[in-house]
Amino acid sequence: MPDSQSIAVIGSGAVGGYYGGRLAGAGHDVRFLVRRDYHAVSASGLKVDSPDGDFVLTQPRIFKNSADIGPVDWVICALKATSIGDARKLIQPCMAPRTRILVLMNGLGLEDEFGRWFGAERIFGGLAFTCINRGSPGHIHHLAYGQVTIGHFQDNPAELAAAMALWSQSMVQVIEAPSLLKARWEKLCWNIPFAGMCVAAGGITTDLILGDPGLHSATATLMEEVITAGNADLKHHAERVLIDRDAVIDSMFKRTSTMGAYRPSTMIDFVEGRAMEIEAIFGEPLNRALALRTNVPYLTLLTALLRSLNKGRQN
């Protein structure tokens, strides 16, 4: 059993609540910053339904202000990427000289921001492959999958080992990413084409993409562009291992064909009228692709459309 660590979960929505709950179950001192559901969790605790085992935290340590959380060993930032503007102020009171931060959020470039604010050496990225929704206040539904790929922002193996140790007694499967940047781009190889097309084609599920020759073909072309842009960005960052184009395309389409009528989180936000994480998932990859002069016409048009569809939406 490793040392119990103190952990601040900033952004206790479905993802923060679920993974924070799993870390509490592993014996860590987890303190949740809770805004929307404070009264419900205070009264009835945090309930989680999960294929890996239901659980209830009857008296979780919950806080309305991160100043009351105070300095911790680890910050897990699970804000929606559209709330990135709030992150620095919310996290600052939790920082001690050796505090580490796991950015458990969607999209590209977020760790760069955190690194500028708090120092690159203490920043990690977490990529959750999961399907988790909020139910009634204080109730989280973990529906499927759940593994988290974790990388260190500077790809320091000793630091990465420390991050893996944090999860060792949890029910969560964690996977080491030797290159965080490559892991981020590989996730985008699915998210940009599939989530993007599911939204732009009218709020449809992934099976309808696979079943329509025009959408299927456009999705494959988008994936090609993302791989091209990702490899240009990886080279630009002096990474030696690039994305394996054919293997990634093959595995992404094969995996999607097993997912049935899957609703990507961006598509759920779209059909439910909430703000979508467009800049983190589409805008920043596009900006890098254009800066590196890669040819990304589909990504350019798609991002312009998604930005328009996202106008005026609130979290």
Place this chain on the structure above:
Amino acid sequence: MPDSQSIAVIGSGAVGGYYGGRLAGAGHDVRFLVRRDYHAVSASGLKVDSPDGDFVLTQPRIFKNSADIGPVDWVICALKATSIGDARKLIQPCMAPRTRILVLMNGLGLEDEFGRWFGAERIFGGLAFTCINRGSPGHIHHLAYGQVTIGHFQDNPAELAAAMALWSQSMVQVIEAPSLLKARWEKLCWNIPFAGMCVAAGGITTDLILGDPGLHSATATLMEEVITAGNADLKHHAERVLIDRDAVIDSMFKRTSTMGAYRPSTMIDFVEGRAMEIEAIFGEPLNRALALRTNVPYLTLLTALLRSLNKGRQN
């Protein structure tokens, strides 16, 4: 005053009703095929509000079946392009050996169909630049513009002169198109980028396209692609005069900037839940572009999205 001609208007929606009404006002024997509004028009006539002068046809010649209309000098087909499958059967009873057909519809390639059915030498295309809506049954609102560009399918000047003569006493401004194919493509240079982006960006008006740098730029790129495809198609058809790229782009954006919060007809169909004319306006141009191996990534992606958005919709 030219000879009075007998004219069958097939498809007496807003466009057919308006232009047929103007031809009746010019002294022609106009016979309307009316389906939806038959009882209203039968009881109260056909009313038109128009900036060029309101008018009422108190007792228009209306028919439920084109067999009752019988052979005429001219057929004006103003069906929605999504009803092209009905056109041949509806028009056939109106055909005499010298009957001419004006295809007053949106999109590319419709005259080719009519030519195969009835003989190319008698086919004309009409491009209405106008804003006309249906109001209550039997009531048409002509809001703005109204000129019709007319070309002969084989670009025969004598035939074109006959078509122009038909309109000479009407209140409608008609413009000769020496090349019908070029006129069709030039109209698509506006329709594809602006109507397409207004739909795919979420059902927005043209001013929002112009005011958003990403949408503005994507719209310009789409227009470039349409010009490239159009000029390839014009060359393929041995046309000598091509679309003037810079002049068309400049004039389309300038014209649009004077239009305010304009709602293209395809966008109105989209937001009102009706079938959009996707194959005629986007699908056929895309098919020709791909057959001629032009590079049209934006048009390809846009058409795939629009086809998806159009699924399951009815006229």
